[in-house]
Amino acid sequence: MTPTISADNISVKYGDHRVIEQFSLAVDQGGFIGILGPNGCGKTTFLRALSRILKPDQGAVFIEGLDAESYDSRTLAKTIGCVGQETDVAFPFTVREIVFMGRYPHIGKLAPLSPKDLAIADEAMKTTNTFPLADRLITEVSGGERQRVLIARTLTQQPKILLLDEPTSHLDINHQIEIMDLIRDLTPKITVIGVFHDLNLASYFCDRIVLMKQGKILAVGTPMEVLTPEKIRESFSIGMMVSIHPLTGKPHLMPEYGVQPTPASTRIHVISGGGTGTEILHTLCLHGFSVSAGVLAANDSDCLAAVKLGLETIIEPPFAVVSDKSVQKLKLMLASADKIVVTGMPVGYGNLANLKALTEVSKPVYLFGEGDDYTNGEATHIRRALIENEAVIVPGITALMKILYAGNP
Numbered sequence: 001m002t003p004t005i006s007a008d009n010i011s012v013k014y015g016d017h018r019v020i021e022q023f024s025l026a027v028d029q030g031g032f033i034g035i036l037g038p039n040g041c042g043k044t045t046f047l048r049a050l051s052r053i054l055k056p057d058q059g060a061v062f063i064e065g066l067d068a069e070s071y072d073s074r075t076l077a078k079t080i081g082c083v084g085q086e087t088d089v090a091f092p093f094t095v096r097e098i099v100f101m102g103r104y105p106h107i108g109k110l111a112p113l114s115p116k117d118l119a120i121a122d123e124a125m126k127t128t129n130t131f132p133l134a135d136r137l138i139t140e141v142s143g144g145e146r147q148r149v150l151i152a153r154t155l156t157q158q159p160k161i162l163l164l165d166e167p168t169s170h171l172d173i174n175h176q177i178e179i180m181d182l183i184r185d186l187t188p189k190i191t192v193i194g195v196f197h198d199l200n201l202a203s204y205f206c207d208r209i210v211l212m213k214q215g216k217i218l219a220v221g222t223p224m225e226v227l228t229p230e231k232i233r234e235s236f237s238i239g240m241m242v243s244i245h246p247l248t249g250k251p252h253l254m255p256e257y258g259v260q261p262t263p264a265s266t267r268i269h270v271i272s273g274g275g276t277g278t279e280i281l282h283t284l285c286l287h288g289f290s291v292s293a294g295v296l297a298a299n300d301s302d303c304l305a306a307v308k309l310g311l312e313t314i315i316e317p318p319f320a321v322v323s324d325k326s327v328q329k330l331k332l333m334l335a336s337a338d339k340i341v342v343t344g345m346p347v348g349y350g351n352l353a354n355l356k357a358l359t360e361v362s363k364p365v366y367l368f369g370e371g372d373d374y375t376n377g378e379a380t381h382i383r384r385a386l387i388e389n390e391a392v393i394v395p396g397i398t399a400l401m402k403i404l405y406a407g408n409p
């Protein structure tokens, strides 16, 4: 089968600056292809070469089996519709007038619009939810509204191939999904190639992903095949956690921002309770620290978090007094920890045994949270003693992570 559009070993230059190098891609009828890659890797340049705005200095683009260069501009405009990154429109046309312009390749600029043309334009405005804006000036609508109007204009063009350069960049999350839904619904009648920065939207909506790096294709395949932590790191130079989205079954990507290389097996014990330690436990694990927790009551949400994270945790039954056995275990854990984090208020009687055990070790202690008094008088007394003994008060998670990293090799 002849691909609907293909690039055959193309290279593209701006002056002497080669941006796309030996790039080949064949797209069959009806596919929804997402082009992904870091800023400046050549995504827009590739779309420009496909739409013949730029001529490759090597290789060729084929549209329905014919060299793109052999198309006259009107036939090309009926075949390929483009929505570029720039959405600014200089002249104050109404939205309806802008959308009507999509019919020019079919009827010419001077011919009157037939009822069929008007119906096609109305349909495109309804599909893109821009019909209520029809009489507004394009210069007086919001960036997101303008983006949807330009998509409506391109749909009015009724192209066989749609090239989109970041079509959702100005849209709020609801309109992003609406437009992506709309674009997907255009397939398989229309073949869509879009540049996206939102990896998760591309993962959910696109049939195939083209992952780029420095003007070359790094990987092509289904979202599952391409959106792996290894390939994303190679393209974007960032760590990415990839899981399967529970509702869509597609790869779901979460950047590991703020995470530095794993601290060399620094062991941290967390004394907390009542949910005050949950974020800390998760963050320490994400950063690769070796973490232990307790003593915690079995029904405490920090305990549930610690168990879920698979941490070494000392657990007492709900509402039980901390047993001597647990205290002994805690002392061993504190002895093997490099650093100890204690969350702030509220600290009730349950935590008193933990605090007492703390006074017997000589390790760096970080008191998390700004509360300067515990609800329990004896605990307050111990806390003040810890501070006198150089425990450090840490106001928030960012400060805590900075302090914990400091001193690591």
Ligand SMILES: Nc1ncnc2c1ncn2[C@@H]1O[C@H](COP(=O)(O)OP(=O)(O)OP(=O)(O)O)[C@@H](O)[C@H]1O
Pocket: 014, 017, 019, 037, 038, 039, 040, 041, 042, 043, 044, 045, 046
């Ligand atoms: N008109 C131009 N003249 C000269 N160089 C250009 C031109 N347009 C883009 N470039 C350069 O070509 C390279 C690729 O640009 P391109 O716009 O294709 O990247 P991109 O992957 O789409 O980036 P972004 O994600 O930032 O939109 C960049 O180094 C850019 O600076």
